[in-house]
Amino acid sequence: MSEEVTEDSTLGRPGFEEEALPWLDAVYRFSLRLTGNEAEADDLTQETFLRAYRHWSTYTRGTSCRSWLFTICRNAFLRGRERTDRRMESFESELDVAVEAMAGAKVLAEIRNEDPERRFFDSFIDAEVDAAIARLPDEFRQAVVLSDLEGLSYNEVAHVMDVPVGTVKSRLYRGRRLLAAALRDYATEMGYIAGGTK
Amino acid sequence: MTDDRMITCREAVEQLWAYIDGELENTDVNSVEEHLEACKGCYPHYDFQKAFREFVRRHADRSVPADLRKRIFLRLLAEDHRESGDSPGTGDDAGAGK
Numbered sequence: 527m528s529e530e531v532t533e534d535s536t537l538g539r540p541g542f543e544e545e546a547l548p549w550l551d552a553v554y555r556f557s558l559r560l561t562g563n564e565a566e567a568d569d570l571t572q573e574t575f576l577r578a579y580r581h582w583s584t585y586t587r588g589t590s591c592r593s594w595l596f597t598i599c600r601n602a603f604l605r606g607r608e609r610t611d612r613r614m615e616s617f618e619s620e621l622d623v624a625v626e627a628m629a630g631a632k633v634l635a636e637i638r639n640e641d642p643e644r645r646f647f648d649s650f651i652d653a654e655v656d657a658a659i660a661r662l663p664d665e666f667r668q669a670v671v672l673s674d675l676e677g678l679s680y681n682e683v684a685h686v687m688d689v690p691v692g693t694v695k696s697r698l699y700r701g702r703r704l705l706a707a708a709l710r711d712y713a714t715e716m717g718y719i720a721g722g723t724k
Numbered sequence: 725m726t727d728d729r730m731i732t733c734r735e736a737v738e739q740l741w742a743y744i745d746g747e748l749e750n751t752d753v754n755s756v757e758e759h760l761e762a763c764k765g766c767y768p769h770y771d772f773q774k775a776f777r778e779f780v781r782r783h784a785d786r787s788v789p790a791d792l793r794k795r796i797f798l799r800l801l802a803e804d805h806r807e808s809g810d811s812p813g814t815g816d817d818a819g820a821g822k
Contacts, residue, residue: 535801537797537800537801537804538804538807538808539804542800547797550788550793550796551786551787551788553788554786554787554788554789554792555784555785555786558786564789568789568792571788571792571796572792572795572796572799575796575799575800576796576799576800576803579800579803580803623738624738627737627738627739627740627741627742628734628737628738630741630773631737631740631769631773634769634772634773634776635768635769635772637772638768638772644775646779647775647776647779650779650783651783652783652784655779655780655783655784656783656784659780659784670780671784673745674777674780674781674784675780675781675784675785677781679746679747680742680745680747695741695742698741699741702741702776702777702780705780706776
């Protein structure tokens with residue numbers, strides 16, 4: 527009855543340790559970006575893996591386990607959010623992809639002009655970048671995190687966020703632009719770069 | 725009739741993110757690369773955008789804390805134990821597709 531549960535034991539669901547557990551770091555990072563704090567990220571990561579474990583039979587082997595876990599994680603996060611906060615941020619879902627791409631290039635070109643020696647890339651500490659990512663509006667932050675930090679394809683991000691690929695692109699490009707602009711402003715304020723062409 | 729003209733700077737810059745993300749079709753990849761090789765104005769855009777993307781990734785890497793890793797593993801083992809005991813089933817909803 528009181529069978530000992532230890533770290534040396536193996537899990538009962540075949541394949542879970544090999545396919546799902548390797549994504550623990552990735553799910554934790556995603557949780558951290560969704561929630562914005564470590565305590566909630568801990569809870570969300572645990573909830574994600576517990577749900578995934580309970581529903582492991584619904585996972586189709588050979589498909590992207592990472593995307594499957596991210597989807598569970600995001601849905602769990604959104605459900606928790608709805609319970610505590612009815613206000614959901616919503617943005618126009620179809621921003622113009624080309625316009626966003628151009629606008630992002632413009633912001634980065636401004637940084638490049640202000641900082642020809644590229645001090646920008648070496649000046650920031652992790653916490654400053656974290657803070658800038660945390661301040662991005664939800665939908666843009668999720669796109670940036672899934673694509674840039676976790677390396678998901680546009681199709682995989684679309685699946686996790688349950689939106690069309692075109693929407694992923696526009697949110698991603700806008701998220702990058704907002705992030706670059708926020709970091710540029712911060713770098714100027716801190717004297718990391720000269721600023722001036724804003 | 726084939727269109728051999730080089731894409732414009734605007735067209736190249738509009739496609740740069742997708743190019744950097746590895747999301748362009750082969751023909752579009754060729755067009756963008758041809759433009760970047762020939763255009764001194766656009767290459768710096770590409771170079772800086774790529775550097776920015778790598779900068780964000782480099783600064784945002786995190787690992788799950790060791791104690792959390794352990795707690796999750798033990799929680800899953802406990803789930804096995806619970807199911808083999810006297811309270812099977814969850815009625816829970818993963819909320820995700822396949």
